[in-house]
Amino acid sequence: MELRTTQATGANLDSHNRKLVKKGLSGLGKLVLIGYAIFTLYPLYWLFISAFKTNEDFFNRPYALPLVWMRENIFRAWELGKMGKAMFNSTFVTISSVILTLILGILAGYVLSRFQFRFKRVAVSLFMAGLLIPIHSTLVPLFLMMKEMNLLNTYGALILPYTAFELPIAIFLAMGYMASIPREIEEAAMIDGSGWWGVFGRVIFPLCTPIVATISILAFLRFWNDFSFALVFINSQALKTLPLSLALFSDGFGTDYSLTMGAMAIAVIPTIVVYLILQDQIMKGMVAGSIKG
Template identity: 70%
Template sequence: MQASTKMQAAGEKPAAWKKPVGFALKVLLLIYAIVTLYPLYWLVISAFKTNQEFFNRPYAWPLQWQIDNITRAWDLGNMGRAMINSAIVTIVALVLTVVIGTLAAYALSRFKFKLNPLLKGMFLLGMLIPIHSTLVPLFIFMNKVGILDTYWALIMPYTAFELPIAIFLGIAYLTSIPRDVEEAAMIDGNGWWGVFGRIIFPLCLPVISTVSILAFLRFWNDFSFALVFINTQALKTLPLSLSLFSDGFGTDYALTMGAMFIAVIPTIVIYLIFQEQIMKGMVAGSVKG
């Protein structure tokens, strides 16, 4: 009886600690969520304030919501055209990154040849290169080639600098996919391209979604490359349009916040869409032997 009583007491002790630990964990997660979401909340309320209210009541709700900030920022910053330019550059660079990255990862993870380790090392080395240190060489190169101040002046660097990450993640993910799947597809009469298009690419949806999120955020929010490589007003991307509301004499914070509110909406929408795709892809792409 005493032994059973001690066992019950010993068994109840961990259960007694679960509730406070679980509660503390939930509190920490709630605090983390508040800290993470507060900048977005501050941006939203600031986008609908006047300049005077922005300085006098920086953390309070607007006394009167200034919808005019959004419409004026859209018109004065030519944000419609800038959003189209950003969409063109981002989508093309994203497609190239996903297709080339997945193909390269498949080749490097499945085929054995002499230059395989060297190519893997080169792509891994590409992740260590400081991107902004290449601005001047790229500017000189693009000027000589004649693609400066075009969409390709942004698409090509975006794709090149994102490929090492895409290939690295792709190789790591493809090593978890058994070769039996490809062998079965080969027996059914598929060639290498058929195996890649019908089997490998769909199974890689989880890692493709991850790469797409990272690439989209970098491409859409890039400022330095667009500032250096784009001069024509009609080709300026969304981050460049935000700089129009600030000059050497002052900044119109009401319009700046309104423009930033417009710019952040596509990012949030795309991020939420890809988050759902990651969850679906992890379930659909899992392979169990």
């Protein structure tokens, strides 16, 4: 009887110790995640507090809150950088490129993931080869092509290259995601009388919301922040995008950091808003393609 009692007590102690270890590891994990979140978000915090400092305060107290909150930095940056027009240009180019990328990428991904046809592997290989091309190595030939096509200093000079270079990753993600959708869903829709376009529009595309969000945010970040293509292909002040407007606050003699930080704070807000809106769908889209349904 005493032996059984001793064994039961030992088992309870072991169970209690295991629970304590699990709680400790869980707490440690949470602390690590909190530390990582702080480490990741601190640059953003530093950017926003720097946007309200004077140049003197920026250099003398780089990590502290502003002595005087210079709200006029935001308004001066907006006015001097002509950021209203630049914001419109970036928004138009980015949204147009994202929509075109989604249309072509989702359709191509659907065909390549659901149909068997001759030279399919060749087509997939060609699209995937686009992931290996260094984008900036194509600036000179693209410039010559744009010049011959009279596309320089137009929105098309940015929209077309953006879409072309984003399509490989869009198709790759769409193919992986659509391969996880059970084919029985398509067969049921076909039995109900839907054609291929009906199956795609009413069945497949509505199920692709997570991957559409993933492709959208990845493309948005790339297009919104691009500097090199806009610098080479756009010379007209009326068509300059936000990254080009940010460069106006720096010249060969110095940089006005208070206005630069104010302009950067303005430019980063749309990116944050888009990510916060789509974050749940992005996480679903990134993992769904690895699970075969």
